[in-house]
Amino acid sequence: MKELKVSAINKGTVIDHIPSGKGLKVLEILNLPKDSTILVAINVKSRKLGKKDIIKVEGKILSEDEVNKIALIAPTATVNIIDKWEVVDKKKVEVPDEIVGIIKCANPNCITNYEEVKPKFKVISKKPLKLKCHYCERTMEEGMVVKNLL
Amino acid sequence: MKFQDVISINDFGKEEIEYVLKTAERLENELNEQKILQYAKGKVLATLFFEPSTRTRLSFESAMHRLGGSVIGFAEASSTSVKKGESLMDTIRTVEKYADVIVIRHPREGAARLAAEVAEVPVINAGDGANQHPTQTLLDLYTIKKEFGRINGLKIALLGDLKYGRTVHSLAKALSYYNVKLYFIAPQGLEMPRHIIEEISDKVEITETSDLESVIPEVDVLYATRIQKERFPDPAEYNKIKGSYRIDLKILNGAKETLKIMHPLPRVDEISYEVDKTPYSAYFQQVWSGVPVRMALLSIVLGVVE
Ligand SMILES: [Zn+2]
Numbered sequence: 095m096k097e098l099k100v101s102a103i104n105k106g107t108v109i110d111h112i113p114s115g116k117g118l119k120v121l122e123i124l125n126l127p128k129d130s131t132i133l134v135a136i137n138v139k140s141r142k143l144g145k146k147d148i149i150k151v152e153g154k155i156l157s158e159d160e161v162n163k164i165a166l167i168a169p170t171a172t173v174n175i176i177d178k179w180e181v182v183d184k185k186k187v188e189v190p191d192e193i194v195g196i197i198k199c200a201n202p203n204c205i206t207n208y209e210e211v212k213p214k215f216k217v218i219s220k221k222p223l224k225l226k227c228h229y230c231e232r233t234m235e236e237g238m239v240v241k242n243l244l
Numbered sequence: 245m246k247f248q249d250v251i252s253i254n255d256f257g258k259e260e261i262e263y264v265l266k267t268a269e270r271l272e273n274e275l276n277e278q279k280i281l282q283y284a285k286g287k288v289l290a291t292l293f294f295e296p297s298t299r300t301r302l303s304f305e306s307a308m309h310r311l312g313g314s315v316i317g318f319a320e321a322s323s324t325s326v327k328k329g330e331s332l333m334d335t336i337r338t339v340e341k342y343a344d345v346i347v348i349r350h351p352r353e354g355a356a357r358l359a360a361e362v363a364e365v366p367v368i369n370a371g372d373g374a375n376q377h378p379t380q381t382l383l384d385l386y387t388i389k390k391e392f393g394r395i396n397g398l399k400i401a402l403l404g405d406l407k408y409g410r411t412v413h414s415l416a417k418a419l420s421y422y423n424v425k426l427y428f429i430a431p432q433g434l435e436m437p438r439h440i441i442e443e444i445s446d447k448v449e450i451t452e453t454s455d456l457e458s459v460i461p462e463v464d465v466l467y468a469t470r471i472q473k474e475r476f477p478d479p480a481e482y483n484k485i486k487g488s489y490r491i492d493l494k495i496l497n498g499a500k501e502t503l504k505i506m507h508p509l510p511r512v513d514e515i516s517y518e519v520d521k522t523p524y525s526a527y528f529q530q531v532w533s534g535v536p537v538r539m540a541l542l543s544i545v546l547g548v549v550e
Contacts (some may be wrong), residue, residue, distance in 0.1 A: 201353060204354050205355045206350065229354025
């Protein structure tokens with residue numbers, strides 16, 4: 095089977111190298127406008143990952159902030175900006191300095207687990223991943239972060 | 245200087261701490277002349293105690309009255325709409341219509357931070373679960389400063405349950421802004437957590453030990469805290485520990501004459517009553533310190549002092 099061509103859209107953003115099975119979750123986190131044209135490819139053969147998912151967003155250039163939200167669940171993802179069928183910019187996703195609403199606080203007594211408020215974390219270390227809850231001030235490490243994805 | 249809320253000691257740098265201590269000292273001096281001041285005249289404080297803490301509440305209420313202001317509030321959640329399932333956010337949005345400043349104590353961690361984000365009036369944290377109780381830390385620092393005229397240069401021992409005690413965690417962090425030597429004295433299994441030691445060890449010299457008696461002759465301040473029975477699976481182990489960390493006249497034999505003993509209170513039997521009458525005892529002075537320090541914080545967030 096031929097590898098799917100990353101740049102097979104005229105203009106927009108392609109998120110490539112998403113770990114296989116995480117594509118739909120990534121899409122949910124991106125929370126794109128309802129009228130967006132989106133192509134999702136699942137379990138695509140990949141030299142690097144074996145299998146991967148790909149998301150193509152047509153006609154829209156996603157900002158770094160928008161894309162970095164997915165770094166927690168898809169740290170291997172690359173972001174390609176496409177213009178006139180060409181990749182004009184390519185970067186890896188990076189864990190942002192602040193994470194809002196993607197994971198819940200692991201502290202069962204944290205107020206965010208009881209009130210209608212988006213959990214919010216400061217990233218105190220990116221490698222290894224370590225977050226601090228803005229509210230209860232507890233820290234969470236990588237293993238806990240993955241378990242507490244909303 | 246001005247800050248809007250008092251939520252966590254982690255929001256305070258040395259400059260903010262010094263500003264609070266100076267303001268407290270000034271207000272205490274004024275209070276000694278006048279008994280009741282007028283800085284908060286016409287202002288209303290709401291004390292929202294979702295869990296009871298009589299001392300802390302009375303201290304805040306006394307502080308507000310002595311600033312010439314008035315107080316409304318509740319002392320436990322069972323008497324309020326919270327019991328009927330009202331969210332914290334809605335309670336805050338309601339109460340802020342009645343008050344110029346809110347003091348909140350809540351059993352869940354992060355409640356004060358959330359309240360401060362919802363409220364347009366200033367919020368002061370009087371304890372959020374196991375997380376923070378910043379006014380305690382500030383009044384501890386104020387007590388030390390008043391007793392010695394300085395904090396720099398002192399040797400300060402924190403004693404008891406250093407693992408779970410939020411009071412000692414916050415105090416250790418705040419003391420690391422000063423040029424002090426710290427001693428952490430705890431029974432095995434209740435030592436100061438590594439992350440706190442790592443955070444401050446490049447700023448202050450730290451000695452860790454489980455032996456109280458050997459440290460007593462060296463230190464200027466001995467800050468005792470309660471060791472809770474529930475922390476020990478074996479009651480016999482608890483009884484042994486309790487005995488070896490009890491502060492009485494005998495163990496104070498080799499202490500410096502100027503030693504001051506502090507305790508956040510209430511005590512159970514960490515400090516023998518015979519110590520109360522000695523010049524070592526500073527724990528009731530510490531209770532008094534809560535008033536000028538909370539007066540300072542209330543005045544600062546209300547914007548009624550420079
Ligand atoms: Zn939390």
